[in-house]
Amino acid sequence: MTGKVTVTLKVNGRTYSADCEPRKTLADFLRQDLGFTGVHLGCEHGVCGACTVSIDGSTARSCCMLAVQAEGTEITTVEGLASDGNLHPLQEAFWKHHGLQCGFCTPGMLATACELLEDNPDPSEDEIREGISGNLCRCTGYQFIVDSIHDAARQLRSTS
Amino acid sequence: MERRDRTFVALARPRGRPGQTKREDTLVEQNTHDGLIGARVRRKEDLRLLTGRTQFVDDVALSGMLEAAVLRSPVPHARILSIDASEALEHPGVYAVVTGAEVKAAVSAPQPVIWRMIPDQLIPDGYPLAVDKVRYVGQGVAAVAAKDRATAEDALELIDVEYEELPPVATLEDALAEDAPKLYEDWPSNVSGSTTIPKGDVATAFADADVVVSETFRFARQMGTPLETRGVVATWDPYTDQLDMWLSTQSPNLARDLLGEVLGISVDKIRVRTPDVGGGFGNKFDFYGEEIVAAILSRRTGRSVKLIEDRMESFVANAHSREQKIDVELAATSDGTITGLKATVYAVLGGQLGTVGIGPCWTTAALMTGPYDIANVELSVVGVMTNRSPYGSYRGWGQPKSNFVHERMVELLAQRIGMDAQDVRLKNFVPPDAFPYGSPVFFYDSGRYADCLDLCRKSVEQAGWLERRDKARADGTAVGIGYSFHVEITAFGPSRILNMAGLQHSGFDEEVVRIDSTGRVTVYTGQSAMGQGVQTALAQVAAQSLGVALDDVTVVVGDTDTCPYTGYGTGASRAAAVGGGAVLTAATRLKEKVLRIAGQVLEASPEDLVVEDGRVSVAGAPDKSISMAEIGDASYRRMNGLLPESESPTLEEREVFDPANVAFSYGCTAVLTEVDTETGEVRLLDYLIAHDCGTVINPLIVDGQLHGGAAQAIGGALYEELVYGDDGQIQTTTFMDYLIPTASEIPPFKLEHMATVADHIPGGFKGMGEGGTIGGGAAITHAVEDALSDYGVSITSLPITPPRLLAAMRAGKDNR
Numbered sequence: 017m018t019g020k021v022t023v024t025l026k027v028n029g030r031t032y033s034a035d036c037e038p039r040k041t042l043a044d045f046l047r048q049d050l051g052f053t054g055v056h057l058g059c060e061h062g063v064c065g066a067c068t069v070s071i072d073g074s075t076a077r078s079c080c081m082l083a084v085q086a087e088g089t090e091i092t093t094v095e096g097l098a099s100d101g102n103l104h105p106l107q108e109a110f111w112k113h114h115g116l117q118c119g120f121c122t123p124g125m126l127a128t129a130c131e132l133l134e135d136n137p138d139p140s141e142d143e144i145r146e147g148i149s150g151n152l153c154r155c156t157g158y159q160f161i162v163d164s165i166h167d168a169a170r171q172l173r174s175t176s
Numbered sequence: 177m178e179r180r181d182r183t184f185v186a187l188a189r190p191r192g193r194p195g196q197t198k199r200e201d202t203l204v205e206q207n208t209h210d211g212l213i214g215a216r217v218r219r220k221e222d223l224r225l226l227t228g229r230t231q232f233v234d235d236v237a238l239s240g241m242l243e244a245a246v247l248r249s250p251v252p253h254a255r256i257l258s259i260d261a262s263e264a265l266e267h268p269g270v271y272a273v274v275t276g277a278e279v280k281a282a283v284s285a286p287q288p289v290i291w292r293m294i295p296d297q298l299i300p301d302g303y304p305l306a307v308d309k310v311r312y313v314g315q316g317v318a319a320v321a322a323k324d325r326a327t328a329e330d331a332l333e334l335i336d337v338e339y340e341e342l343p344p345v346a347t348l349e350d351a352l353a354e355d356a357p358k359l360y361e362d363w364p365s366n367v368s369g370s371t372t373i374p375k376g377d378v379a380t381a382f383a384d385a386d387v388v389v390s391e392t393f394r395f396a397r398q399m400g401t402p403l404e405t406r407g408v409v410a411t412w413d414p415y416t417d418q419l420d421m422w423l424s425t426q427s428p429n430l431a432r433d434l435l436g437e438v439l440g441i442s443v444d445k446i447r448v449r450t451p452d453v454g455g456g457f458g459n460k461f462d463f464y465g466e467e468i469v470a471a472i473l474s475r476r477t478g479r480s481v482k483l484i485e486d487r488m489e490s491f492v493a494n495a496h497s498r499e500q501k502i503d504v505e506l507a508a509t510s511d512g513t514i515t516g517l518k519a520t521v522y523a524v525l526g527g528q529l530g531t532v533g534i535g536p537c538w539t540t541a542a543l544m545t546g547p548y549d550i551a552n553v554e555l556s557v558v559g560v561m562t563n564r565s566p567y568g569s570y571r572g573w574g575q576p577k578s579n580f581v582h583e584r585m586v587e588l589l590a591q592r593i594g595m596d597a598q599d600v601r602l603k604n605f606v607p608p609d610a611f612p613y614g615s616p617v618f619f620y621d622s623g624r625y626a627d628c629l630d631l632c633r634k635s636v637e638q639a640g641w642l643e644r645r646d647k648a649r650a651d652g653t654a655v656g657i658g659y660s661f662h663v664e665i666t667a668f669g670p671s672r673i674l675n676m677a678g679l680q681h682s683g684f685d686e687e688v689v690r691i692d693s694t695g696r697v698t699v700y701t702g703q704s705a706m707g708q709g710v711q712t713a714l715a716q717v718a719a720q721s722l723g724v725a726l727d728d729v730t731v732v733v734g735d736t737d738t739c740p741y742t743g744y745g746t747g748a749s750r751a752a753a754v755g756g757g758a759v760l761t762a763a764t765r766l767k768e769k770v771l772r773i774a775g776q777v778l779e780a781s782p783e784d785l786v787v788e789d790g791r792v793s794v795a796g797a798p799d800k801s802i803s804m805a806e807i808g809d810a811s812y813r814r815m816n817g818l819l820p821e822s823e824s825p826t827l828e829e830r831e832v833f834d835p836a837n838v839a840f841s842y843g844c845t846a847v848l849t850e851v852d853t854e855t856g857e858v859r860l861l862d863y864l865i866a867h868d869c870g871t872v873i874n875p876l877i878v879d880g881q882l883h884g885g886a887a888q889a890i891g892g893a894l895y896e897e898l899v900y901g902d903d904g905q906i907q908t909t910t911f912m913d914y915l916i917p918t919a920s921e922i923p924p925f926k927l928e929h930m931a932t933v934a935d936h937i938p939g940g941f942k943g944m945g946e947g948g949t950i951g952g953g954a955a956i957t958h959a960v961e962d963a964l965s966d967y968g969v970s971i972t973s974l975p976i977t978p979p980r981l982l983a984a985m986r987a988g989k990d991n992r
Contacts (some may be wrong), residue, residue, distance in 0.1 A: 176669075
């Protein structure tokens, strides 16, 4: 593997350009070349959801995409969720309700929950469970994640 | 190989409690809290984790660092005839290749097996990579260090290994067959060893029994599966011999000692640091060959070497657990009194013994009586080698199987004699006045089992489960309720007693509490953080003990150079109990010094002082006070006239706590389930645990541990199975095959708490990291059997997959 390609994309509002092998996944590119180590790799075959990021407004598994496929896109990672030192309401709710333990699934879980609440600002418990069923958590048993998302939805509705 | 002659020593009654039989103070309720111990505070760990500002082991990047990959055996049983790595070595970007024989030549000792509880057990010398022979699919045979992981993986494909395949020993039955191929040719068979735990007179109990119930249970292979796989970054300086390891481990002090043993260097040369750890569940307690391989590759190349296990590798390289077959016989009188228990636990070990050897399977036998007072037992364990991955630690450590056995046997006995299973439980529980209670091996410290069962049943009634079941059944839906009762060994443990049981390590804990020159507090702990919230829990204990705010306490973990030593590691539900107990004692002693200093400054007797929110004041005269910051300054910097002549500078206390005994938490689990009688699919509707772990430090953390443990019990009961074919090939190597439950499979959880303190642990903490995992399987099984009561289903193996349940339904109908 020799020939490298240049990939240019925007992450958390800033434009980056870097050379990488065409076989490099987007997850590895974000982690290794751009330093966004909040992107976590739990399986590298698209099941666990820990590597989930937002690409042009939709969630995607960055382990199942090549970096070259992300050329020209706008990506949000967990590092870009809080702004100006203020936590996103989902982050606040996860903190308050103990929606995380080891924190390895958390970046992907937050990305999925963000999209869920954009699509459905007032989800039922069953809808939350279904909405996050593509993200594995091995620590929490999900109860407090569900509670966190529920509370964040309430917060977001009351402020919008 | 090693043969040992050591008689098993039944564990003695803990010292320091002479003649104690009944202690009213073990029954003290601690349900009200006015301080930080017991407060539902949010965790100190979370801000970094929520904002992506963490450093897991794969995020560690050192200058000049190489990345490694391991070549793994594609066959279960074979002789290695030759390994040709010349082409790999020529590959651009490759720095080093090592084979099993080269690694063996570079180490001083085989991989340690620290749990040796069976006298005369045959313990084969295992090395980090296979030497001469491979004994399971996925066993490492060679490793490459290259400029990056992709290049290392490319180079693996260029290594040519010639195998002479041998017939595989794929199953327990294969291994025990008369003409079975032998994994270790100089052994008489594939049996590594066996031992029996006796108590009372079993022969008479069975001869006199009104009823004898017999059954055989089987448990599938499963694994802890932390979402972050294991990993290491090793830097072994070839000139100074200094070894610096970043390791995703639950046991940094143990790892440091074992690195020293295997590599033949003194531990002063070794530093183990743990970055953020993405879940452990026991899997990261064990000490793996990859740690050694990375160190040797580093020394060879003179560079740092990172070796991260990928997920597919993890299914063969990470410790496997749970797989056992258990034959059980229970003797009882017609009134439901259990008089005898006989069992043989067949431990389906892998091709090599892991760090904990046969430990978890021995624990299955040792704790098989659970919460019941059974006078006569004969509990055996037989360790059998197979061509499967090595057996190791996973949350529960043998106890989920003990629990399944005693709870299933209680239900079977109840059915046989026409008694309510709850009445059988109540009849046989160790009563509150019998503590400390001598079970076949361990002493149980305290408990109110009947109260806990009652709490659970009342909560089930209040939640309306009985009505839900009745209504569903009237509608033709198969809905059932099931219970189980569990005990959980915690506060591991008294060092000398653990040594007597066969542990080649200790169980004490050491904690350092320091107040700095600004009056802020730092706790240095040897306990490991892996997501369980140990920093917050220890901070709460220190803050309350010293009288400072939680935000003023920092807990430092994960560095053998700066943190004190803890025996064992962070596992066996010990951090809150032994760590919390030691922090409490150290902080209390430190507070005495603070009061002596404040007493001099305020011209008051220390007994008349109170500390609140970081300020020491004279009781009843709040304006006469001094802040912790001023005391800190006087202890480190400007001491003249403030720090008493009799006091040495600095504010620091160190406490070593070796508990007199382990502790036992316990709980009652209830499950409401629905079964699709067409497909055999089990759906959990509701889940309830009544629980007692002594003094609770943080209810939020305890609840989270119970939820997470229960989710793993649910996975183990219904979904998870590492499947091997008859050819010895593993067939579950992705998350598409090995089914970790998602939020859609996990029901809502409801919890009830009671608190019976451990009076031998400062603070009364018991620990509870594994409780949720232990009792789930039996409760789910009983709920399924209740839902299918029309079918006469008897479930004797886990997981309860739809095809197995449909088969059990057919068998049940045939039996009627």
